[in-house]
Amino acid sequence: MAVSPLAPVRGAGDFFALSLDVLRGLFKRPFQFAEFVQQAWFIASVTIFPTALVSIPFGAVLALQIGNLTKQIGAQSFTGAVAVLGVVREASPIVTALLIAGAGGSAICADLGSRKIREEIDAMEVLGVSPLARLVVPRVLACMLVAVFLNGMVAVVGVMGGYFFNVILQGGTPGAYLASFTALAQLPDLYVGEIKAAIFGLIAALVAAYKGLNAKGGPKGVGDAVNQSVVISFMLLFLTNFIITAIYFQVVPQKGG
Amino acid sequence: MGVEIKVEHLTKRFGRQTIWEDVSLTLPAGEISVLLGPSGTGKSVFLKTLIGLLKPENGSIIIDGKDITKVREKDLYEVRKLFGVLFQDGALFGSQNIYDNIAFPLREHTRKTEKEIKDIVLDKMEITGLSGSERKLPGEISGGMRKRAGLARALVLDPEILLFDEPDSGLDPVRTAYLNQLIVDLNAQIQATFLIVTHDINTARTVPDNIGLLYRRHLAMFGPREMLLSSNEPVVRQFLNAQREGPIGMAEEKDAGELEAEKGTELGALPPIPIQLPTSSGKARLTQRPPGSWLNEHGVEPPPGSFPGLDLAFGNGASSAHASVSAGNGTGGVRVVPAKKAAARKAPVKRPATGRGDG
Ligand SMILES: Nc1ncnc2c1ncn2[C@@H]1O[C@H](COP(=O)(O)OP(=O)(O)OP(=O)(O)O)[C@@H](O)[C@H]1O
Numbered sequence: 289m290a291v292s293p294l295a296p297v298r299g300a301g302d303f304f305a306l307s308l309d310v311l312r313g314l315f316k317r318p319f320q321f322a323e324f325v326q327q328a329w330f331i332a333s334v335t336i337f338p339t340a341l342v343s344i345p346f347g348a349v350l351a352l353q354i355g356n357l358t359k360q361i362g363a364q365s366f367t368g369a370v371a372v373l374g375v376v377r378e379a380s381p382i383v384t385a386l387l388i389a390g391a392g393g394s395a396i397c398a399d400l401g402s403r404k405i406r407e408e409i410d411a412m413e414v415l416g417v418s419p420l421a422r423l424v425v426p427r428v429l430a431c432m433l434v435a436v437f438l439n440g441m442v443a444v445v446g447v448m449g450g451y452f453f454n455v456i457l458q459g460g461t462p463g464a465y466l467a468s469f470t471a472l473a474q475l476p477d478l479y480v481g482e483i484k485a486a487i488f489g490l491i492a493a494l495v496a497a498y499k500g501l502n503a504k505g506g507p508k509g510v511g512d513a514v515n516q517s518v519v520i521s522f523m524l525l526f527l528t529n530f531i532i533t534a535i536y537f538q539v540v541p542q543k544g545g
Numbered sequence: 546m547g548v549e550i551k552v553e554h555l556t557k558r559f560g561r562q563t564i565w566e567d568v569s570l571t572l573p574a575g576e577i578s579v580l581l582g583p584s585g586t587g588k589s590v591f592l593k594t595l596i597g598l599l600k601p602e603n604g605s606i607i608i609d610g611k612d613i614t615k616v617r618e619k620d621l622y623e624v625r626k627l628f629g630v631l632f633q634d635g636a637l638f639g640s641q642n643i644y645d646n647i648a649f650p651l652r653e654h655t656r657k658t659e660k661e662i663k664d665i666v667l668d669k670m671e672i673t674g675l676s677g678s679e680r681k682l683p684g685e686i687s688g689g690m691r692k693r694a695g696l697a698r699a700l701v702l703d704p705e706i707l708l709f710d711e712p713d714s715g716l717d718p719v720r721t722a723y724l725n726q727l728i729v730d731l732n733a734q735i736q737a738t739f740l741i742v743t744h745d746i747n748t749a750r751t752v753p754d755n756i757g758l759l760y761r762r763h764l765a766m767f768g769p770r771e772m773l774l775s776s777n778e779p780v781v782r783q784f785l786n787a788q789r790e791g792p793i794g795m796a797e798e799k800d801a802g803e804l805e806a807e808k809g810t811e812l813g814a815l816p817p818i819p820i821q822l823p824t825s826s827g828k829a830r831l832t833q834r835p836p837g838s839w840l841n842e843h844g845v846e847p848p849p850g851s852f853p854g855l856d857l858a859f860g861n862g863a864s865s866a867h868a869s870v871s872a873g874n875g876t877g878g879v880r881v882v883p884a885k886k887a888a889a890r891k892a893p894v895k896r897p898a899t900g901r902g903d904g
């Protein structure tokens with residue numbers, strides 16, 4: 289079949305239409321609470337373990353880099369502060385984005401996609417039940433909740449990993465590490481990290497739902513949809529991350545500047 | 546009582562590909578209609594358009610006074626409650642067991658207690674012969690059972706319209722016969738409007754009141770069963786008799802050369818029209834017309850040997866071997882005289898000549 293040059297534009301339009309419907313659906317009653325809890329549990333179960341495994345070496349690498357760098361420029365006393373800033377502001381949202389899109393989003397997309405090709409979605413509409421309200425809205429909320437939770441977890445694991453490396457392996461002092469926490473870092477760093485995570489969860493779930501609900505052409509179609517969903521949400525998440533960070537630095541005054 | 550579906554000048558395209566255009570037909574309330582057509586002619590697309598899952602490019606679909614191609618999404622969900630749909634593979638929810646699947650519409654749309662739901666679900670499972678499989682998951686049962694479970698789910702809300710997408714594909718002939726009987730009995734019982742998409746010629750010839758044929762991106766013909774079974778229109782005749790001779794080829798259409806080569810071949814006589822499948826109780830369905838009534842009204846002679854076992858008289862009385870013409874009926878109807886052979890059968894085929902059911 290001929291592909292019209294407008295196809296990508298139409299795709300983006302459809303995606304935004306779906307997103308709007310979902311956002312409106314977030315405030316509609318009745319809310320599918322059971323589905324929400326079940327999905328939150330499911331998404332958490334596919335993401336927590338890999339997140340923990342990714343965040344430990346990620347935190348370690350950061351700590352190593354920062355530890356060496358601060359030694360080179362003679363600013364060891366700031367190691368803790370820089371590690372916290374790095375982890376809380378950037379590393380944990382990025383790790384969260386990778387896992388929420390790679391593990392959570394792909395699971396949502398595969399689930400919805402296989403329901404679509406088995407005609408379950410059509411059957412649901414015919415039975416007078418909106419798949420958006422019934423399936424997509426609880427998944428989007430669950431994905432956001434789990435993303436926020438993962439982000440907190442990565443931050444804690446990262447900071448502890450930094451402490452472990454700095455204090456135990458690189459011979460820093462616990463006092464200096466902890467004291468420098470508050471020197472540069474501030475509470476809004478954590479808030480913005482959590483806001484980022486929530487938005488990542490939202491975007492990853494919306495892309496996964498859009499791709500899943502538009503899967504066609506049998507089992508191979510589901511595979512393609514999952515693949516595209518992961519690639520597209522990675523791109524969107526990194527772009528969003530950049531935009532939010534840029535806005536953050538403009539809006540929130542930085543300490544010691 | 547079912548509702549009528551009136552389709553007018555309906556056209557469906559995907560991008561630049563026209564699936565079918567200018568389809569007009571009326572599915573009469575409470576009757577069984579069958580839609581036939583070669584693979585890929587858009588029969589499934591037609592069903593999905595009827596329920597508003599796909600938007601047509603043109604035309605209207607009037608159900609219960611509403612044009613469902615124009616109503617808003619919210620109202621569409623309301624109209625859809627009139628429908629029960631059996632999808633090609635059952636379309637059960639893979640994560641729920643058979644019982645929960647069948648109970649799903651009741652839990653979503655009614656305030657019934659679990660006790661009441663249980664009664665209804667177990668009843669529908671019994672009708673469809675699924676008793677005992679409540680706790681099985683859709684992945685653990687055979688294709689035929691999945692279809693029957695899909696049918697049970699379509700039935701729980703007492704639909705006014707039932708759509709079947711290839712209920713008999715992938716079933717063995719015995720199961721197909723059971724399923725056809727189930728469809729006819731169900732129609733007699735719930736009196737909904739039925740539309741069946743099928744490839745099975747035997748089903749198409751014996752089950753419905755009306756037959757439609759989609760071919761070459763349009764509706765070739767739609768009308769009473771007897772009209773199509775006695776038709777000499779090449780496409781209709783080829784499809785309903787499963788012949789190779791005719792305009793339909795392996796790749797949808799034959800080319801000019803192939804058609805030329807066939808020019809001389811004799812098509813042969815039309816096969817006899819079979820008796821319509823009766824309900825298992827033998828009572829006529831409410832909307833069922835007596836055998837031969839269309840033929841008689843239109844003065845068309847059925848192929849020889851039609852309606853075996855029935856002694857039918859047609860308007861000009863020339864065709865049937867045992868034509869025993871009856872006067873005094875007045876309405877131009879057909880008198881049905883059960884022949885001795887038929888009377889001796891287990892299920893006597895006896896219907897009131899007026900076509901009004903007594904059930
Ligand atoms: N969502 C869709 N988007 C684009 N094209 C589609 C879509 N659905 C169906 N088609 C096309 O419409 C045509 C008709 O498909 P459909 O499934 O209705 O055929 P069918 O008559 O049901 O065939 P079969 O008897 O094999 O089930 C096919 O060419 C198919 O590729």
Ligand SMILES: [Mg+2]
Nearest residue numbers: 588589633710
């Ligand atoms: Mg089909």
